[in-house]
Amino acid sequence: MKSIVLASGNPGKKAEIEQLLAPLGTRVITQVELGITEAKEPYDSFLENALAKARHVSFATRLPALADDSGLCVAALGGAPGVHSAYYAGRQAIGPSATRATTASCSMNWKVTKTAARTMNACWC
Numbered sequence: 747m748k749s750i751v752l753a754s755g756n757p758g759k760k761a762e763i764e765q766l767l768a769p770l771g772t773r774v775i776t777q778v779e780l781g782i783t784e785a786k787e788p789y790d791s792f793l794e795n796a797l798a799k800a801r802h803v804s805f806a807t808r809l810p811a812l813a814d815d816s817g818l819c820v821a822a823l824g825g826a827p828g829v830h831s832a833y834y835a836g837r838q839a840i841g842p843s844a845t846r847a848t849t850a851s852c853s854m855n856w857k858v859t860k861t862a863a864r865t866m867n868a869c870w871c
Contacts, residue, residue, distance in 0.1 A: 749773045751780065753799035753813035763812065774812075777803045787829070792816060795829060 748771060752760055755778030764774045777784075785802030787795040792815040799813035819825045 747771055747773050749775055749809055751782075751803045751807050751809045751811045752776045753785065753803045753811055754778075759814075775809075777806075780807060782806045787815065790829060792829060 750763075750767065750772055752763055752774050754760070755776050757776075760774055760776050767774060780803075782803055785799040787798060789795045789798065795815035796813045799815065800811040803809075803813070804811035815829065817828050817830070819828050
């Protein structure tokens with residue numbers, strides 16, 4: 747059976763990817779299951795950060811890897827928080843609550859209304 751490493755520890759992402767790859771007979775293993783640390787995300791684009799994560803786990807495991815990077819981009823804030831969405835509301839905002847906390851932080855700090863133009867961008871590599 748072929749294996750691919752998911753550069754994430756998110757069980758929801760793993761389940762979705764497993765469902766997509768099941769017909770191909772591909773096993774999905776997360777980096778957390780293998781004890782691989784998180785990659786640094788120093789870049790200013792979702793693509794570069796996703797590539798950094800995929801390369802990090804692929805180098806550590808010598809297996810093909812799948813990674814993503816995503817973030818909330820608010821037009822009224824010039825595209826912010828963008829690639830910095832994960833910690834925009836503070837380091838305590840992790841996991842499923844991170845997007846809600848980031849949206850709330852944007853609203854409080856810059857009076858962004860619920861009707862403001864915003865997009866959730868994601869890049870998979």
